[in-house]
Amino acid sequence: xxxxxxxxxxxxxxxxxxxxxxxxxxxxxxxxxxxxxxxxxxxxxxxxxxxxxxxxxxxxxxxxxxxxxxxxxxxxxxxxxxxxxxxxxxxxxxxxxxxxxxxxxxxxxxxxxxxxxxxxxxxxxxxxxxxxxxxxxxxxxxxxxxxxxxxxxxxxxxxxxxxxxxxxxxxxxxxxxxxxxxxxxxxxxxxxxxxxxxxxxxxxxxxxxxx
Numbered sequence: 786x787x788x789x790x791x792x793x794x795x796x797x798x799x800x801x802x803x804x805x806x807x808x809x810x811x812x813x814x815x816x817x818x819x820x821x822x823x824x825x826x827x828x829x830x831x832x833x834x835x836x837x838x839x840x841x842x843x844x845x846x847x848x849x850x851x852x853x854x855x856x857x858x859x860x861x862x863x864x865x866x867x868x869x870x871x872x873x874x875x876x877x878x879x880x881x882x883x884x885x886x887x888x889x890x891x892x893x894x895x896x897x898x899x900x901x902x903x904x905x906x907x908x909x910x911x912x913x914x915x916x917x918x919x920x921x922x923x924x925x926x927x928x929x930x931x932x933x934x935x936x937x938x939x940x941x942x943x944x945x946x947x948x949x950x951x952x953x954x955x956x957x958x959x960x961x962x963x964x965x966x967x968x969x970x971x972x973x974x975x976x977x978x979x980x981x982x983x984x985x986x987x988x989x990x991x992x993x994x995x996x
Contacts, residue, residue, distance in 0.1 A: 817917050820991040821969065822908035824928070824984055826901055829873040830894035831881075837861035837868075842883045842895070850898065851875045859889060876900040879986070899986055904979045906938060908992050909969035912947050917996050919943075924974050925993040928984055937977050940994065944971035 842857040844850065850872040858867040881896035889895065906926055910918055924938040947968035974992065 815996055817910070817914055817994040817996060818992065819908055819910060820989075822906050822926075822974075822990040822992050824904055824979070824986050824988040824990060825907045826899040826904045826986045827874070827876075828879075828897055828899050828986075829876075831856060831870065831873060831896040831898060832892065832894055833859055833868075833870060833889055834891060835861045835868075836888070836890040839883060839885055839887050839889050839895070840867055842881075842885050844878050844881060844896065846878055846881060848878045849876070850878065856896065857883065857885075870895065872898060874898055874900060876902075901980050901986070904976070904984070904986060905941065906974040906976055906979075906990055906992060908972045908974060908990075910972050912968045912970060915943070915947075915970045915972075918970075918972055918994060923995040924976075925995075926974065926976050927991045927993075928982075929989040929991070930984065931982065934982060936979065936982070938974045938992075940972060941975040942973040944973075946970075 837859040840858045840860055844856050850856065852872055852875045854872045855869045856872055857870045859870060860867055876898040877900075879897050879899045883889075883895040906924075918940060920940050920943065922940045924940060926936040926938050928934055928936070947970045
């Protein structure tokens with residue numbers, strides 16, 4: 786009896802191992818997975834063309850604005866004329882530290898506006914598997930903030946460079962060429978109903994691309 790029980794247990798273990806191996810092979814054959822992904826959106830900083838003083842600032846984080854809306858006014862150091870500061874795109878104010886009365890300068894971001902209606906997923910795929918990725922492929926998206934939620938998406942674009950190719954050190958030729966590392970190619974994924982599930986830019990995600 787003990788021998789029979791032992792044999793049955795051994796068979797079950799073997800079947801589980803075989804099933805697990807089959808699942809892994811099937812998964813690798815049909816899908817490409819990575820957890821190197823995050824939610825992102827088109828962003829635009831709000832700034833000014835000339836140095837001056839911020840006379841008024843009328844928006845807060847969470848406000849929705851339309852391209853061209855007046856967000857505040859400034860006066861330059863050489864004029865008392867009030868110049869309107871306008872929204873560079875339609876979207877939601879996701880960051881601002883501006884306050885009336887402060888001195889501002891060109892290049893200083895007064896706020897960040899994101900188009901939350903066009904959020905997407907940016908994923909990074911190893912260079913040795915990027916050949917399996919094509920525009921239009923179906924993608925399953927899993928957001929870390931809600932593990933029970935599965936979203937449907939499609940590959941919308943594949944990057945034309947890998948890793949840090951366009952970083953200043955690479956462009957100047959000052960990288961250490963003796964260290965060879967696997968590079969990753971950025972892939973953009975359009976997702977259905979991304980903005981209706983409490984998801985915001987910056988959240989981590991995992992994806993599964995259907996080959």
